[in-house]
Amino acid sequence: MAGLYINQHVLNNLFYILVTVFAFSFIYDHSPAIQRKPLYNRALLSTCLALASVLCMKFPIYIDPTCIHDFRQIPFLLGTLYGGGGVGAVLFVVSMLARTILYGFQPLTLIVYAIMLVAAAAASPLFRRLPRSGKLFTAIWLTFLLAVLTTFVAIIIADFPVTKPYIVYFILMPPFVMMFAVYLMETLHEAQLARAELMKMEKMEIVSQLAASISHEIRNPLTVVKGFIQLLQTGPLPRETEERYIRIALEEVKRAEAIIHDYLTFAKPAPKETEPIDVAVELQKVLQMIAPMAHMHSVDLASSLEHAVVTGNVQYFQQCFLNLFKNSIEAMPNGGTLRVTAENRETSVVITISDNGIGMTKEQVRRFGEPYFSTKEKGTGLGAMVAVKIIEQMGGTWKIESAVQKGTTVTITLPARRVRPPSAQQSTAG
Template sequence: MAGFYINQHVLNNLFYILVTVFAFSFIYDHSAAIQRKPLYSRALLAVCMALASVLCMKFPIYVDPTCIHDFRQIPFLLGTLYGGSAVGAVLFAVSMLARTILYGFQPLTVVVYAIMFVAASAVSPLFQRLPRPAKLFTTLWLTFLLAVLTTFVAIIIADFPVTKPYIVYFILMPPFVMMFAAYVMETLHEAQLARVELMKMEKMEIVSQLAASISHEIRNPLTVVKGFIQLLQTRPMPRETEERYIRIASEEVERAEAIIHDYLTFAKPAPKKTEPIDVAVELQRVIQMIQPLAHMHSIEISSSLKHGVVIGNVQYFQQCFLNLAKNSIEAMPDGGRLHISAHRQGGAVVITIVDNGIGMTKEQVRRFGEPYFSTKEKGTGLGTMVAVKIIEQMGGTWTIESAVQKGTTLTVTLPAGRVQPPASEQSAAG
């Protein structure tokens, strides 16, 4: 008997309800305007539930000469309970209009759904404050009691015949379908809240990591500076020793200043001023800036730079690749070779930085760009983090190929701008 009543039409009605519930959740989750304004969310709920009601009526479960059986009351009650009387009024009007257009006007139907509307609207304010288990319990018993109540009203007013299909499709099945639909809505809503909380926790984790990194790294040079100042104040010493102490203290202050600069570059918002950037020209300038550091580490720099234009902030572009090139140089403490190349590839500009330094493990590659992570003994990871953020702000992506003691290849892909350099300038090499 159960197999007879749970047929394709029942599953179709359930499908219409669940699809519109998922549609509401998806649109709500991806629209900041709807999330900010309750009026918009209620309007969206009314549209989705009205669509489900109309589909249930258009493709009913069972039709007999006296009554049409479907699950239209499920989206009607859902919308009224979650959206309040305003949503319920819209659903009532749409349901009655659709019922008249599809099957003709029936006064009894108006009376039945008017009772449902009044009851659900009265319960709605309390319902919305209930915890999830209580909401599910309420939907089950409210739907069942309304079905029984409206059945008695129909019998009194119109001597309505109660058949087995009516009992199954209007009284017994809907409470469980209603509870299941409410369970889905609650689950989707809790998933949205959990995702928001997770994003907040991730942001707080980054902030705490940055704070720990800054605190730790700045405390060290300040401790050194304080120690040397105390030494200079305690007793007389040769001029050469004083100069050496002052030089070391000055270097530590510069180190603290560099850490703060990296942090501020990461923390400040994306620059509003953007312009076309010729990657060949700017990368050549970066190479010139790091050339002295490369000589100090016995590193040979070569380049193969093709002209290409990207859109961004010139200062941040230089900062990004200066940090990345500096990382490569510091990864070759015993000297080596650094090669920087750039070329157009379809609608993008590809920039590659290759070194034959100490390389990275798979775990180090995975954590590349994370705050408070560095492969260097005295590194903070802020320089790499700044570079990664700048690449993302420009709409770019990056990949790393690395092997321990063999070297690292970093590939940055940036979207090409529409403005192109002169045709006579096709390549630059350093």
């Protein structure tokens, strides 16, 4: 019996409705403008469901040689319940025009759908406030009652013949199709809300991790400063002792300032001022800045730098690689060699930073650049986090290869500019 009534034409009508519902959800999910403006939302809903109505009419369900039917009332009721009377009016006009163009004008059709419009528009405000179960219940019974009511109207006005296939396709089957369409709309909407909530929670988690990291790291130097100021207040001290206390306090203040600077670099937007950067020249400057620290840790510096041009902020570029070089040097507590290479590949610049230090585990590699994660006992993870953000702001990518007690290699790929820097000379090696 089911096979007798669920034929290819029925499945086609269902397909048109489901595809347009998915299309509405997909476009809505990927368009912030539609999400922000209810007018755009209603316009999209009207367009998608009007298309479904027209397709259902164009490719109807053939009941018998003298009667055809379709599921156009499903997108019509769906749009009116979710979008209100405005969307319902648009769908009503489109349906009547399409009906007239395809099959000619029929006053009875006009009356039937006018009754559906008034009833669905009146129920729409309450329907939209209901939970999912309430919407499903309302959709089933409203569709069924409207089908029965309009059938009686058709019998009274036009002495409409009610056949068994008509009862199945117009009265019994549409409520279940409507229930399925509402369930799909609710499921897609809840998935969108869940994803938005998940993104919000992830952002809040990052903020909480950063706040915990900053408060923890700043508390230490401030505690030291407070202690030495209290010592200075205890009474007269030798000049040399006072100067030593003040020097230590100033060093701790500078350390707190550096932590705040790293945090602000990560938190604030990318600078609008960008310029061509000669990779070889700027990396050489950073190597010169880091040379005293490398000497203190018995680390040799080796570089092979080809001239190439990238676009970015020079200050941030230097800070990015200063942080990465410092990480590599600190990963070699017993000394070693820090190798830096820059290769010009015309469309990209590949910068490689290698050390033969303590290396990282797979888990540490995976978490590299996360806030509040560091392989160092007293590290904050802010340096790596800032470096990763700057690389991404420049449109670049990064990759880490590491093995415990064997060393780490960081490979950064940045998009290259075609114009060569005026200062380009021969490759720098050191």
